[in-house]
Amino acid sequence: MLGTIAVQAVTAGAAYGRTDALAGQKLNLEFVSANPTGPVHIGGTRWAAVGDALGRLLEASGASVTREYYFNDAGAQIDRFALSLMAAAHGRPVPEDGYAGDYIVDIAEQVVAAEPGLLERDEAEQQERFRVRGVDLMFAEIKRTLADFGVVFDVYFSERTLHETGALDKAIARLRANGHVYEADGAVWLRTTDFGDDKDRPLIKSDGAPTYFAADCAYYLDKRDRGFDKVVIMLGADHAGYVGRYKALAAAVGDDPEATLEILLGQLVNLVRDGEPVRMSKRAGTVVLLEDLVEAVGADAARYALARASVDQQIDLDLDLWSRQTNDNPVFYVQYAHARISSLLRNAADLGLVLGEAADVDVAALEHQRESDLLRALGEFPRVLTAAAELRAPHRVARYLEELAGTYHRFYDSCRVLPRGDEEVTPLTTARLWLCAATATVLRNGLDVLGVTAPERM
Template identity: 80%
Template sequence: MTPEQLQDAVRTAVAAVVERGALPVDVPADVVVERPKNPEHGDYATNLAMRLAKPAGRPPREVAELLAAELHGHAGIARVDIAGPGFLNITLAQGALGKIAVDAVTAGQAYGRTATLAGQKLNLEFVSANPTGPVHIGGTRWAAVGDAIARLLQASGADVTREYYLNDAGAQIDRFARSLQAAANGREVPEDGYAGSYIGDIAAQVVAAEPGLLDRPGDEQLPVFRARGVELMVSEIRSTMEGFGVHFDVWFSETSLHEAGALEKAVARLREHGHVYESEGAVWLRTTTFGDDKDRVLVKADGEPTYFAADCAYYLDKRGRGFDKVVIMLGADHSGYVGRYKALVAAAGDDPATHLEILLGQLVNLLRDGEPVRMSKRAGTVVNLEDLVDAIGGDAARYALARASVDQQIDIDIDLWTRKTNDNPVFYVQYAHARISSVLRNAADLGLALGEAGDVDAGQLTHERENDLLRAIGEFPRVLTTAAELRAPHRVARYLEELAGTYHRFYDSCRVLPRGDEEATPLTTARLWLCAATAGVLRNGLAVLGVSAPERM
């Protein structure tokens, strides 16, 4: 019996008590069951009786007694004890806990997936680095975390579109083009330009693709370097993302907004809502009405639209494509952006609390020999995604970046993440999967197979370490649901590490395969199912993080 199945059993018990008039309350939509810290308190506990006591006008222990009496008749429950002010401590029947392993193996890749967020259509925008250089390590964190969040949301039933916004218009692209032109002509790049070694590489590619380009006047060269350079840079970014296992559904060009007249339409719509005004020759959006610290310019006095106008147009474009919520992931250095974006959403007639979500992430430091590796795109000392992957590997990079809460700054120690030892978290988790795979291969060599689900006697799994492992496996669906709701893939990583440790303790205490001339027993089969269930959860959890589950290490 999984925690979800137990939640249903408790909810059904409440409904039965309510139906016969013994408890005048509404049947709750949500029932929380948790693993108690002390195993002597049963397999699971719930505080539901205390939650229902006040609306029922009854003492909590009295409500608990009514629910306990109802639950005693459930086939999967062996005992229900009332503790403290009204906690219900539930001990599952022999075999009910073991059935978790059977359910996990039977469900396969679907184990852990729920429909909690079914019906939600979300647009998740992440990375969105300017196409003026490789994706640096900060953007790499968003690539790993953003993709993991998308996978979590999908595992909870949401319809998710991964989107990359290309800021391919504006002053930074002009500086990029001038930098390419200078490099191609053997000149120093402008002081405000980009000086990375990649500039020379891209400039050379542009020249090779455009014979005679350098013979043209400078003002004719620049548009070519701009168009071709951006095209090549975007192609490189896309290739880098794909190589990192991050696949975007939409690559959205800012230039396309300008070409389609979307900015003018956005300003007109905001004007219709009564929030646009003119002052000092410029067009403004009155964002202070919605809590922003100052009003924002949409169109400057010289007639040029601002980046904020493009933001307005882009948001309206997303909503026009039918997304219920726009989720945007930004670095912490963009925290000042939150207030104005919420204001534009409200000015457009939407509810920021419903239609917008902005996630802010802290910086990443890469350490080598205990010293930080400095980075600066303009100075040309870029620590980019490919540098990180080359240093520690793709799996380690994704795991390391997703393992910490995004609101925490993290240090990635190259020495730690390249070790083939248990103090390397990704190695520890992957090794657990490889170890189980070895056990299952050895079982096959002995002619032992899992067989059909109906043939396994899950009641054989009574050892303390077996029960610890079963309860951990049973927690996986809830871990995924919580991680999706909180946009917190690090919860999955930490869970996997705990699961790996629980498996290693089980393996050290419970012999799985027969030795010598020993015959296989029903316990052997049950333990093989438990191993297979653990491997399946490790695979599913690592897949959420975009990390492989090797069968040999």
């Protein structure tokens, strides 16, 4: 009977919608992974919202998920970051290809305050101390900013540890043993063209320094050695060229890339206000940051807006729209539906009406077309979650919630729930209360998957 869906949803509570469709899968989900050379920008913010929602989705479908952040704390970019901090501390111009912005000055001042006399030491020692302390301070801020956005990782993995533990040498030795490594022009190469890549990739440069790709090899093997069935990596569209070499890498170590490696590519985000692009940050100067977006529209709207579109679509995010407290703002529309039901249930309690026992609910009383429409929508929720998880598509959850909110509003406008005056409380009254509570449960569970709150008052 269709009406039993309402009872199932209320009784299951937070568990309603969860399935075991992906049970037994052990996944490593890597996302954001911004270099610790600056605050999280708007592109990384999209991955934070989508990646966290995807992790929640996969877990709701029974998968075991480890969220991982890989921070590149080794290499030329970190050297430029340290030199930029040194320049700021000494009042010098930004070095060529260096980093600028108020945040560089702030971090430089913190490093100097923590190490009195640092600016009197020799240049090499200064650079090392600015590197070590600067990276620590920058990454602490990145972690704090993401945590304030509701995104916390299970593992924060340092690229530097791959160099320090000999993991790079072990990875190259394994690839060599598999017969895919050769030397040419004084460098060491992986023959990735054997596995469909457009050209072979260097592992060790002619000067003896390892490449970023060598670290990628060691990192992939580290994940597989930790027992993950599949490595899922979320990258910006500007990293599309990495797909072929990553797939070739997986094949070179003996894996089936289609089974053990999945790379999701996401498009850009453009912010718009008053019809004009928003391009500048108050702190970073040249890019828009996560904090700028949250300040403009709030964390809930930011997360919902970024997760609402398929990752392969470029977003033009209208700050005016997403900051409005009106029904044309999609997140407000969904949250308002939950708040409206919460208000109704409070009013019912004031009248002495409670849900009671599930066994006492006459679900057969729910015969109106709007009631049937709402029940069918509620019954679709588990399938929506499973499909969204399998397709790596959190936006399907957002679009479902908007349709559910609309279905509820149409039900509410057509079917009176609470009695008026001296009207008798009937089995239909109780059944409709259960239907409302069930809708609130699904709205709440769906918003939770997206990392968005379900307010009881608005």
